[in-house]
Amino acid sequence: MKIYNTLSRKEDEFVPIEKGKVKMYCCGPTVYDYIHIGNLRTFIFYDILRRVFEHFGYEVEQVINLTDVDDKIIKNSRERKLSREEYTGAYTRFFFEDIEKVRIKPATVYPKATDNIDKMVEIIDVLLEKGFAYKTEDGIYYDISKFKDYGKLSGVKAGEGMSRIKADEYDKLAASDFALWKFWDESDGDIFWDKGIEKGRPGWHIECSAMSNRFLGDTIDIHSGAVDLIFPHHENEIAQSEAYTGKKFVNYWVHAEHLLVDGRKMSKSLHNFYTLRDLERLGFDPVSFRLMCLDTNYREKLNFTMDSLRRYEKTLNDINVSFKLLQKLEETDDSSIDGSIDESYSKFESALADNLNIPSALSQFFKLIEEANRCIAKGRVGKAEKRQLIGRLNDMNGILDILDKEEAGQEISRLAEERRKLRMKLDWSRADELRREVEEKGYSIVDMEGGDYVLVKRRRYISQG
Ligand SMILES: [Zn+2]
Numbered sequence: 488m489k490i491y492n493t494l495s496r497k498e499d500e501f502v503p504i505e506k507g508k509v510k511m512y513c514c515g516p517t518v519y520d521y522i523h524i525g526n527l528r529t530f531i532f533y534d535i536l537r538r539v540f541e542h543f544g545y546e547v548e549q550v551i552n553l554t555d556v557d558d559k560i561i562k563n564s565r566e567r568k569l570s571r572e573e574y575t576g577a578y579t580r581f582f583f584e585d586i587e588k589v590r591i592k593p594a595t596v597y598p599k600a601t602d603n604i605d606k607m608v609e610i611i612d613v614l615l616e617k618g619f620a621y622k623t624e625d626g627i628y629y630d631i632s633k634f635k636d637y638g639k640l641s642g643v644k645a646g647e648g649m650s651r652i653k654a655d656e657y658d659k660l661a662a663s664d665f666a667l668w669k670f671w672d673e674s675d676g677d678i679f680w681d682k683g684i685e686k687g688r689p690g691w692h693i694e695c696s697a698m699s700n701r702f703l704g705d706t707i708d709i710h711s712g713a714v715d716l717i718f719p720h721h722e723n724e725i726a727q728s729e730a731y732t733g734k735k736f737v738n739y740w741v742h743a744e745h746l747l748v749d750g751r752k753m754s755k756s757l758h759n760f761y762t763l764r765d766l767e768r769l770g771f772d773p774v775s776f777r778l779m780c781l782d783t784n785y786r787e788k789l790n791f792t793m794d795s796l797r798r799y800e801k802t803l804n805d806i807n808v809s810f811k812l813l814q815k816l817e818e819t820d821d822s823s824i825d826g827s828i829d830e831s832y833s834k835f836e837s838a839l840a841d842n843l844n845i846p847s848a849l850s851q852f853f854k855l856i857e858e859a860n861r862c863i864a865k866g867r868v869g870k871a872e873k874r875q876l877i878g879r880l881n882d883m884n885g886i887l888d889i890l891d892k893e894e895a896g897q898e899i900s901r902l903a904e905e906r907r908k909l910r911m912k913l914d915w916s917r918a919d920e921l922r923r924e925v926e927e928k929g930y931s932i933v934d935m936e937g938g939d940y941v942l943v944k945r946r947r948y949i950s951q952g
Contacts, residue, residue, distance in 0.1 A: 488543060488840040491786060493717060493740040494640055498842050501739065503708055509540045509547045510703040512737075514695060514712040514720070515597065517554040518578040519563055521762040522585055524776065525746040525753055528789055529713045531780045532743040534591040536711060538886045539839050550702045551594040552695060553579055555601050556688055557655045561678050571601075571678050585763045588773035590888045598698045600689065606697040607689045608682045610731045611667050619730040620667055626653055626687065627668040634726040637662065640740060641718035655691045665723055666690040692723040699736075700728065710737040714744055743785045749792055766796070770947035775800040778889050781845050804946050806856055807891045808933050810880060811941040813859040813873065821869035828872070831855055832879045839886065852883045866936050895930045895942040903932050903942055911938060 489498045503509055513533040516522050522530070533551065540547050555575040564574035611627055614620035619633050631637045631645040638644040645662045652663040670687040671679040679686045689697075699707060705728075712721060721740065728736040745752075748759040763773055779799045783789040831851040838847035859876055862868040868876075884890045895903070906921035922932055931945045 488539075489842050490739055490741060491842050492738075493742050494737070499739065501708075503545065504706060504738065507545060509545045509709060510707040511537065511540075511547055511549045511709040511711065512695070512699040512703060512707055513549065513551045513594070513710075514716055515551040515553050516582050517557055517560070518575045518582060519557070519560045520578060521581055521764060523753065524761045524763060524766070524791065525713075527585065527589060527763060527776070528746045528780050529743050530586055530591055531589055531777055532785045533594075533711060535781070535785075535843060535845060535886065536709070536741065537592065537594075538888075539843055542836075542839060542886055547595075548703060549594040549596075550698065551597050552698045553582075553597055553599045554691065554694060555579070555599045556678065557691055559655070561675055564678075565676050585773075588763060588767075589777045590774065596702055598702060600694040600698070603694070603697050603701060604680045604682055604689065606701045607668075607693045608684055610693065610697055610700070610727065611684065613731050614667065614727065617730060619726075623651070624670075625672075626666045626670050626690075627684070628664045629667050629723065629726060630664055631662055631726060634730055636729065637726055638722065640725055641722045643718050643722065653690075662719070662722075665692060665719065667693045667727070692720055693727060695720070696724050696727040696731070696736075699724075700732070705732040705734045705736075707737055709739045709741055711741045711743070714742045717742055744788050746789045746791055748790075750790055753791075761791075769793075771796060771800055772803060772944075772946050774889055775803050775946075778803050778887075781849055781887060781889070784846055785843060800946055803889060804943070806853075806889065807943050808941070809856050809859045809863065810877075810890055811943055812863045812933065812935060813868070813876060815935065815939060815941055816862060816873065817867045818870040818873055819867050822871045823869055824871050824875055825858070828855060828858065828875050828879055831858075832882065835883055845886075848883070849887065852880065852887060855880055855883070891944050893944070899925055899928050899930050899942065902928075903930075903940065906932065907938060907940060 488501045490501050491497070492499045516526060533549070537547050537549050556571065560571060560575060564571050567574065611620060614629065615622070615627065620627055620629050628651055643662050650661070650663045653666045653669055667690050668684060668687050669690060670685050675688065679688055699710070710721065725736050747753065748761065751757060751759060753760050763776065766776060767773065775796060779791070779796060780789065782799070831854045835848045835851040838844040838851065841847070855876060862872070880890070902921050902925050906918045906925070909918040909921065925932055925942070926945055929945050930942045932940050932942060934940045
């Protein structure tokens, strides 16, 4: 399998450190607010990355960290008179709710930065001892001039007359010595750790070096994040980790591109800023957003528009209607198996192995849905062909995860069955009443030839004909 490696600047054949295993670290959210749909695009990519390796038989250990202490968290929690734990605890819960709605499989572990302070202090001690770090009056800094490989990931070089940066967020153009540990001052209130070095708190970059090392070891297979983390965050992680262990930190650096809204960078001031909750309030199914993300290559910018989301919602609905109808379709004894089904599946797998070309893989899924639609139009399907189509669509869905999971409950099924009987008695008006009742309960009834029907999840932007 090939994957684009930011470090080598080309597609590399993936060779794991340990046969059959992948050690993967993905930079997680800072839990100071709701995550926005740009963040969510990255997290959906992590999910796909992990599922593709699992699909090819690897056992994946995936670590996604939660940054639960930084400048903004301290400022916001103090302003709201909440403890750091209360404040970040709430947004951590919202994060888990959001990722579940877009069907992200849980990572192996979600370590919190504040549960790993000991490891950070241990690394900082070693960096001080080895001469890669120095103390000032306000903190402990990393001396990037001491790390000769600085810039190997991003191409940003350490220059002359280095400045020092204490803040977690700063101008991303110039290389600077960065804070490993920030000494306490009054603005931090009661948020500090007293762990053998002067009381204070960690800088952002050291958190990921520490958690990656603690959970996955000195050298890992894959480290992933959005492209804006390449510099300085990932460059600084390399400097810290490789100076600490004396070994290569990461074999494959994998970065996902940004999401734009209406062709522009998403920002609150441009009023084009959305969270998943905003999309839900507008009536969208979160899985439509997942489908939209799958349909753009991870190395390309995704341009989000409401119109395109509506189209994906419609596509998602159509796919699910077809899949349901296929399952109920009358079988014939005709056992001819169409060779194109296997061909589509093998193209699907090749696309996955080709640097996760998910849009191309998705197009093979759509091809099989078209195949299903042809059978539906004919009103019947060969038994073997049906089994094969359903099997392959389910296999593909193991990566894509866009088919409806939940079945209509007993009450809805009873109403739909009642309606069918009324239609047989040609009692259209009462049948229509029951149809509306089913719709109010979140399902649509799609009628088949001969009076049979299927129930599919109702989506707001779709009107059933
Ligand atoms: Zn990170």
